[in-house]
Amino acid sequence: MNRQNTRKTRKTLGIIGFGAFGQLIGLHLHAYFELIAYDPSPIPADVAAEFGVSSGPLNVVSQSDIVVIASPVATFERVVTSIAAVCRPGAIIVDVGSVKTQPSEIMKRLLPDDVNIIATHPLFGPQSAKDGVRGLKIAICPIQGKLHSRFAAFLRKELGLEVIITTPDEHDRDAAIVQGLTHLIAKVLLSMEPLPSRMTTKSFDLLSEGISMVQNDAPEVFEAIEKANPYAEDVRRRFFNLAAKLNAELEE
């Protein structure tokens, strides 16, 4: 089979938003798909050399069998609005943000009825995936259409991901604790630096390692986790109230 034919039989995957996470997707999926990416910022030449780079999101979406929207929460609704009219019938539209209720609602409301919509949250980032994605977790929420089972099977079999099928609401409840607390604790501890690094216990080393994994996350990630997740405020209140109660007990 010559290259031309191989190319024709491969599906096209378009990535809207080619930041750190978009590039991670490209790295792991270029073996399976024709890739085409768009980012509002210029894509560096060494990265662009490996992928098809498009001048606009509409161009990407109109060519793609699968579209991954990896843009920040703040621009998400604008991106979905702009691409809605050019989605291919039967295409799979996927998001990858840290919260799921709001983006799911936006996609359901704005995208046409003849596309598949799958809201996802890869529970990892460039830092935790630096040695590969095998064994890492991804939450997926089927929103519209029937292709989510095949999509999940691909993630499991080809990428070795642990796929957690859930709903946007269930996801956001758990993520408010898992990500909300990790980032809160990280923010507080990082503001206490320098922390000891030699005279440490194993439990403190584990805490420090956990914190170091999120310390370079973009500010938008923290914003999304703490503000766009409808359950984050409640979790945060419980955390701060329990901390204040413990403080009062110890002051006695």
Add this chain to the structure above:
Amino acid sequence: MNRQNTRKTRKTLGIIGFGAFGQLIGLHLHAYFELIAYDPSPIPADVAAEFGVSSGPLNVVSQSDIVVIASPVATFERVVTSIAAVCRPGAIIVDVGSVKTQPSEIMKRLLPDDVNIIATHPLFGPQSAKDGVRGLKIAICPIQGKLHSRFAAFLRKELGLEVIITTPDEHDRDAAIVQGLTHLIAKVLLSMEPLPSRMTTKSFDLLSEGISMVQNDAPEVFEAIEKANPYAEDVRRRFFNLAAKLNAELEE
């Protein structure tokens, strides 16, 4: 060399307080020393079968070349007072508590001038040492006498420990952060249980693992860390103030 002779050439190590940590010491040191232990609670028969068990602390101390005091902080001064008169000249007296300034001062004040005093803090417990102690850390503070270098060399060469030579004051400054913060965060998170265990990130898994290592620590350990460490209150205040500040920022 018959058994009788071997016995005579081995030094005797006495352990006062044969709880979880005293037993961990016994487990790792019975290959090197004649062991003799005392605990105010009856020592279980299966444990007692492996070690010499004494009916009183004075009996233990008067026979021992090395005495390890592994009793709770609350009874520490009483124990030291009671044994002071029967220490062998040249013996090494060691404590193993989580704070170092106060116990060092007590030992220095109450023990005779002709013993070696070494304040130590093994930065591990039965949980973190369940697969062995090699590579784990211990802080040691030379308080009196000259044998601390030989003692440190034994810990390094025979047990494979990483030995951190420090002062009681330096130790307590670092431990207030390392142990103080780990236990505070653990207390708060454990009171928020049940925490998600499936839909988790790697950073949250590391935090959870760190917390689970201290969750079964005796209440006296938490008391010692938060109340007997002179720097703990300041660290706690900084943590709670920074948490409150972050909360206020997020509420805006």
